[in-house]
Amino acid sequence: MNAQPTPAIDWDAVRADFPLLQREVHGKPLIYFDNANTGQKPACVIEAVDGFYRRHNANVSRAVHQLGSEATDAYEASRKALARFLNVRAEELVLCSGTTFAINLVAYSWALPRLQPGDAILVSRMEHHANIVPWQLVAERTGAVVRVVEIRDDGTLDQDALQQAMTPDVKLLALTHVSNVLGTVNPVREICRDARRRGIVTVIDGSQAVPHRRVDVAAIGCDFYAFTGHKMCGPTGTGALWARREHLHAMPPFLGGGEMIREVAFEGTVYNDPPHRFEAGTPNIAGFVGLGAAVAYLERLGMEQVERREAELLAHLTEELQRIDGLRIFGTAPDKAAVVAFLVEGAHAHDLATLLDLEGVAIRSGQHCAHPLLKFYGVAATCRASPAFYNTHAEIEGFVSALRKVRTLLA
Template sequence: MSDRDWQAIRADFPLLSRTVNGKPLRYFDTANTSQKPAAVIEATDDFYRQHNANVSRAVHTLGSEATEAYEDARKAIAAFIGVPANTLILTSGTTFGINLVAYAWALPRLTAGDRILVTRMEHHANIVPWQLIAERTGARIEVVDLLPDGSLDLAGLYAAMNDTVKLLALTHVSNVLGTVNPVQAICREARKHGITTLVDGSQALPHMPVNVAALGCDFYVATGHKLCGPTGTGVLWGRKELLDAMPPFIGGGEMIKEVRFEGTIFNDVPAKFEAGTPNIAGHVGLGAAVRYLSGIGMAEIQARESELLAYATEQLAKIDGLRIFGTAPDKAAIISFAVEGAHAHDLATLLDLEGIAVRSGQHCAHPLMQFLGVSATCRASIAFYNTHEDIDALAAAIIKVRKLLQ
């Protein structure tokens, strides 16, 4: 393990010092949204206090400063994931990015008889847009199932690949099970069949080093608020030739070169897909977030979270009546669990009284819950700013609550 001072890093996150219901806050809901370091809060605050103006529209000093800050953020995020800045579209989040690909790439191309592959572990944001496209084009969706430990059935996936499959949409890391999919190998196999691939990296980018260009996918989407950045931010990366060939998703200002009533000439990528005034301060904050994470090192973050996950799994496994869902090898630091005799929402509510913040429910993954045979789970998602003391408090609180419910 690294000798890095993780307590000092935890102190970078102001909210983690507060109390909840008279108890120290133990935050285990990072998979839902991460906490923000002071550097991100300060960068966003500084933009509004010192540089606030619209981007790409004014030649005055503030306008130039705003544009420079916004484009610097794009460059920082692009470098963070290993792609050229001119192929990175800044969005409101993963959901917008997937819908952009659905309507600008899939809708004009898919026809009746085409197939879209998705996996059982997908978030609704990587299911519903494809259902809407399938209804409009006559394409059909096929589901790739899971193995008992929560791993993707790779044999089943590869067997389903043929020339009728036009798109494979899959998550890099499951938001419920923590399963890390071997996306590089999967994308390599898909390319043999001419299948376009979209990877949802929402739960991957915050927790491990990711070089998107090396993955071999065609599109990669992620959200900023899980990446220590502000809400309402995200990215879509796509292969330049695909983005160039796609029509705009939303029309308006800044995505044009020239507008006449007889017709409009659209701007180049990425501006073609960034109509209207963007979330400038938010993306400036996201740029600060990836610089902060890079300063720690994503490999160190991954190692820290792996160690915390192992400790948490060991402690929770000791609790009678507690079942953990998802035991795939080398999983990310997410533990979904159920406690015998306790509904997930009741358990989460009682844990909150102990200062423990966990997510309860179906985690925007109804089909996965059906596969697991449960109506809901609690989810403890761990970040590098968590501590062993947090985990001890979680385990103690679950034991206390279980006794109350017996």
């Protein structure tokens, strides 16, 4: 039988699902191009959070009353939804506040007890600070060293340099799936396969990948995969760490307290099984209920459709920006994600972003938590425009028109 064609999505109807996109800023219709920073929330996510607090609010895994059971069921249902979304087992998924917490969990529960003087940790030049600083802190305490794999001028990872850097003393490789500044999509499946052959444990930062493309963590073959909920239409303060089962069972707890224990005595404590061993205290229950709703929303759209839509918007945005004299784009890797970092000759990034805000355009300016990357390019800051699937081609034209206008004010 012939496969049925994928039905076309009414992207105008999708946009209407996001209440905040209907507002004005400084009397102008909002053009929100800061999605690499945080994504907007559809009404179904907002309603899920509101509905939890109105009808089901109770703590999880503690009470036997009806509300406690409902809260626990909703919380665990979101874990299962995330696991399905990533093609992993729910019991291998630690729910946490986001990528930063997840990477620190690996740093302190896996790396700190194992690394020794003479060991090495590899990171790339394009990493977010959340995938640099935890490894520096662990290195300081263990005597290990952090080594950097460089990038090429177009923003792609230097694969030859990476292969040469994976020496026998390297115990861990920490790498972003998609760069939050350059949009570069790293070939993590091939890299993790090579690292595994050499006995190197891999940590993948999926913050900019999971919201924008189909991610099959099992197929990637990494040891750890971290991501953040608020970039994928979910509430802030949500995210998860996926880890291989053998790692989770071998890792000591990162935090101590309620829920992560089976039995506490002054003579000693028996810890809970993973993933609950790493989920001390009361979690962001309503947030994860909302994240479960976000996953369901993205699944209804289809991540292949999301990726295709954003590729179209990126192509349009890039074409329009390339027509502006004196504008430099950082990161020109093929098949990159919908992130465009740029500078305009003679204009400071913060000045551009401030004036664009007065035109109703929200973009990011600064160093994007990537100081070493901007140092590579010899700049102090850039602007970053990052459209998402709910943005429009008309907004791209409006953004470029506003950019041309504010540029003349700065000339």
